Amino acid sequence: MENQINNNFTLNEEDNVDLKQEIRRYLRYWPWFALALVVTLVSAYVYLRYAPRIYETYSKIKILDESEGLELPTSAFVFNRSNINLENEIEIITSYRIMERVVRKLNLNTSFYEEGTIQTSQIDELPLIFDQIIKPDSIVSYLSYKLTVEDEGFQITNLKTEKTFTFKEHSTYSSNHNLPFNVELDSVTPLSQIIDKGFIIKFAPIKSTSLSLKNKIKVESIGDLSDLLKLTMKGESKELSEKILDTLMTTFDNDGIRDRKLVYQRTVDFIDKRFEFLAGELDSIEIDQETFKQKNNIVDIATDAELGLEQRAQSEEELFKLENQLTLSELLENSLNTNNESDLLPANIGIQGIFQEL
Template sequence: MEDKQNTSVKNASEEAFDVTGFFLECISYWKWFVASVVVLAVAVMFYCFRQTPVYEVTSAVYIQDNKGDNSNILLESLGLSSYKKNIDNEIEVLRSKNQITDVVEALNLYTSYSWNSFLRNVPLYEETPIEAVLDSIDVRSLKASLNIRIKPQNGVFHLEAKTRNVRGDEVEICNTTVETFPYSIPFHKGFIRLRYTGDTIPTVDKTLNISLSNPRSVSKSIAGNLTVAFASKDATILKVVYRTPVIKAGEDFIKTLVDFYNIDAAKQKNQGTEKTQQFIDARLDSISKDLSVVEARVEEYRRHNNLIDISSEAKLYLEQTGFTDEKLAELELQKSLVDYVEKFLSIPQNEYMPIPALGIDDKDLAKLIGEYNKSLQQRERLLHSSSESNPVIVELTRDIQTQRSLVLKGVESIRKGVEIKKRDLSRQDKIIEDKIKNVPQYERELSDIMRQQRIKDNLYVFLLEKREENALAKSMTVPVARIIDDPDSTGEPVSPKKILLLCAAVLLGVLLPAFVIYLRMLLFPVLKDKKMLERLTSIPVLAEISKKPGNKFFVVEK
């Protein structure tokens, strides 16, 4: 009997909540629901009105990839994995804070302007009536932002400037009245000059706010609003999305960001070209001096020994030795080039510097040097947006070390080959000299001097050609990225989302009173009829006693 009673009590407690009764109770308090929905809807509308609208500016950027490049065949034939451009890494380079900081400084985005309108600020871009110009201030050294407030009052302007110290306390820099502009505010070992924009004096009828911040902190804020992703799975086209309260500022930012990305890519690509130019200029200067000395010796020898014309035997000697001399000059040049490469690699400071390409005849070594320089350029660019502990950079560094050892082995092999060829040519040259022992001493000595002149002259002409080729390659740098879809916006703000917030306010306005009514029924239950009492207890109901309403005598009148 006791078990049955406990079971009935348990079932009664499980069925204690009456959905119909709860629904009827909510209907009886319909005014609560209407008031709750109206209050929350008004609050959401007020919130949306105070927020500055944010727009999305989108653009499509094409990034050149080196897929299909046959320059890596040599490394692949040696069993090494060829390192190709990783577009994922290019995305990180494009949105790196260093790149964004350069754009911020180029567009002066570290200085923001806004009207202090009713309940919110209206941002300005290229339309401010008064601009702030920095004079002898290193903006990157700013520790805290400077906020300037210009308020018109009875034909004059009340000027107020505040910043914060290292402890975070607010510090007043300036608080004065200005009749007209320009006006200078001393700040951070320099001045901030406030002046009118344009040739005519613009109207300033509202409070103007000017904020000056460190470009690095501004770039961090911009990076959070910048999204770069693939437009499709297999394409190298990137979709760039930037959220900003001013559409024109977003369009200028994306265009300038791509320009700086191309400048950085060209700078990295031309590093090897710069080193080559320096080497060629140094060698040309040295050879020019040697050539002047040799030509002076020829002139002095002719004048001292009265040599006006070369005898037929000397001409024959020159013709026979001309080919040998040219070959010796070429071999000497190749030896000089490989010696320079070996010396360049032996300097610790050049561990991650590109090897100048100077026209080494050996195609395999030239390809190895080209791949080595490409890997160094890729590693340098990745380090702008990551650290040396990144797995991609670690793997690339290991490949670079392998390529470096291959280059050194190639240099040693070429040097040995050059030495063997030089010995063979010297032996042939000696045979020719033995055949012309009857050449007069003067002519023989003159030909020796002229041989040195030809070697120097050939080397000088060769370096001049290489300098022109190097300058042409430097001037023909193709941009890595180009915009194929100009930055644009739909003109509809993406934040705040008014419809979504209003729907959430209506839903919350319905749920909040319902939850209060539910808690009231749960914590303070009221017995309203016989059925509710039967649900709450297993004790049978014997009778119901009616309650007399008010002061009436009869409970039931009809």
């Protein structure tokens, strides 16, 4: 028992000795550890200070079920599940057709950047009056221009050809040039705020800009039973990202409205054409029926029976009148044959039609 205690004590003493040796071994390199810590902190500060700030902007959109209230309850309705295919809606939102409309509406193939001491960051718009001359569809290659605001005017350099243009009085409208844009000092922005600042103006083709925007926007559903979609975009300019997402949702909504109107219009056109066809068919059938009746002397029993009764009553009445006139005529003839020449003839015995015809 005593030997076991002594052995344990010896092991613990050896462990303590090993730990101290390890500490002494690495303690000799403490200047390197301190230097690595300082370098790490300085690098983190420089990165956070001068790295471009990327903002994440997101928005939510609700997809409406067009069949809601029009169909009988199904199992999806009983278990509170949506009938909307969100995968299809996501594909429509991120389609090239929708992205191209957003690019054209916001003129995203023209971008602006502000040069800083260390970095160049993207901005929503220039603090100047900017008038683009070149049409978006005419941009077939990438173009870049640097605009520097000086005391007496603007200096614009084509970064591809390195050709420089100088404009006085802070306006390009009064000079002849072949630049794809015009700029002028804005009366709202004081010159002192933008003096000696540099701005980059870039032009890109519509197709490449649309594909780039498609890659920047992420669309995902919120939950399994939800009909909400979350649109997320990362960018250097919060204002520009908000504009893009708002325009994207509006374009998607208008696209759905346009599609529904087209479907309704096609349905109405089909019904109108079908109605005209059926009306023509009915008219043709009635004409053929009337012709067939005339050729085969066929009448409608119910209608013709009622018409026959009326005509028969009128015929019997006319026959009775004619027979009455005929009887009176015979009496008058007998009277003429039997009476003498000096006898008077009967007056107003009721013979009218005969004398009228005479």
